[in-house]
Amino acid sequence: MSLRIVVTVKYVPDATGDRHFADDLTVDRDDVDGLLSELDEYAVEQALQISENSDDDVEVTVLTVGPEDAKDALRKALSMGADKAIHVEDDDLHGTDAIGTSLVLAKAIEKAGFDLVVSGMASTDGTAGIVPALLAERLGVPQVTLLSEVSVEDGTVKGRRDGDAASEQLEASLPAVVSVTDQSGEARYPSFKGIMAAKKKPVQSWDLSDLDIEAEEVGLEGAWTAVEDATPRPVRTAGTIVKDEGEGGKQLAEFLAGQKFI
Numbered sequence: 633m634s635l636r637i638v639v640t641v642k643y644v645p646d647a648t649g650d651r652h653f654a655d656d657l658t659v660d661r662d663d664v665d666g667l668l669s670e671l672d673e674y675a676v677e678q679a680l681q682i683s684e685n686s687d688d689d690v691e692v693t694v695l696t697v698g699p700e701d702a703k704d705a706l707r708k709a710l711s712m713g714a715d716k717a718i719h720v721e722d723d724d725l726h727g728t729d730a731i732g733t734s735l736v737l738a739k740a741i742e743k744a745g746f747d748l749v750v751s752g753m754a755s756t757d758g759t760a761g762i763v764p765a766l767l768a769e770r771l772g773v774p775q776v777t778l779l780s781e782v783s784v785e786d787g788t789v790k791g792r793r794d795g796d797a798a799s800e801q802l803e804a805s806l807p808a809v810v811s812v813t814d815q816s817g818e819a820r821y822p823s824f825k826g827i828m829a830a831k832k833k834p835v836q837s838w839d840l841s842d843l844d845i846e847a848e849e850v851g852l853e854g855a856w857t858a859v860e861d862a863t864p865r866p867v868r869t870a871g872t873i874v875k876d877e878g879e880g881g882k883q884l885a886e887f888l889a890g891q892k893f894i
């Protein structure tokens with residue numbers, strides 16, 4: 633038996649960089665470096681563990697919808713151990729929202745073929761956390777989201793979802809979509825061997841026409857949501873420095889009381 637796993641991985645602007653909105657209120661991606669969303673590293677890790685723990689023939693494909701530079705995110709996932717990658721890139725994707733992104737991902741997943749889709753719990757930039765559920769709906773398969781533990785056995789995906797009050801054991805028959813949390817297990821670092829091997833792994837590129845998607849269905853035109861306004865956060869002011877010249881403790885207490893901390 634074989635198992636085809638597709639992991640959705642997003643290329644996101646580096647949160648430590650100085651991020652800006654462009655004039656059309658989309659994120660100015662040219663202005664900041666990007667990287668594989670940290671939360672998607674957990675998804676790659678879980679897919680690799682399913683593969684390593686399986687007696688079946690497992691193929692792990694990583695998929696991204698993003699600009700040219702998004703290939704960096706694919707290379708990282710390949711160097712962690714994924715087998716192959718798919719990059720969907722098209723100028724008409726500029727401004728696509730979560731609904732449009734889920735359409736593109738679902739069409740690409742269908743074209744690639746899948747038994748299991750593994751996603752992160754949310755991207756580290758958009759953080760909507762809805763793409764996995766949208767994917768399950770579009771693909772017409774069950775979804776088991778926010779898993780802290782995941783495994784596949786006899787055509788069934790099983791997992792544990794930890795809530796505030798209880799932990800649930802969940803399962804769904806394949807094909808299915810799951811999302812995993814940052815509690816699912818530390819993601820591995822790519823080894824030197826993995827980095828070298830990744831250079832030779834196949835990366836397939838598709839555009840909208842390969843997926844039979846019209847430009848009007850995606851981009852700013854096809855978006856169901858719109859950013860109406862964006863205001864940069866005020867620059868942080870320097871904090872209050874208390875010099876202890878005998879009255880430091882008192883001044884500190886007065887400051888905390890003034891801020892209603894005590």
Ligand SMILES: Cc1cc2nc3c(=O)[nH]c(=O)nc-3n(C[C@H](O)[C@H](O)[C@H](O)COP(=O)(O)OP(=O)(O)OC[C@H]3O[C@@H](n4cnc5c(N)ncnc54)[C@H](O)[C@@H]3O)c2cc1C
Binds near residue numbers: 642643659761
């Ligand atoms: C060139 C370009 C321009 C864009 N411009 C805008 C814009 O102006 N406004 C806007 O709202 N959105 C835009 N998007 C889409 C946006 O970046 C998100 O992909 C989309 O809105 C999903 O929302 P989220 O990141 O909050 O997903 P979440 O629901 O938080 O993501 C959950 C999981 O879904 C998967 N996932 C999400 N996005 C992707 C992806 N792109 N590729 C692979 N896996 C993914 C990951 O596994 C992730 O962990 C643009 C995308 C591209 C490629």
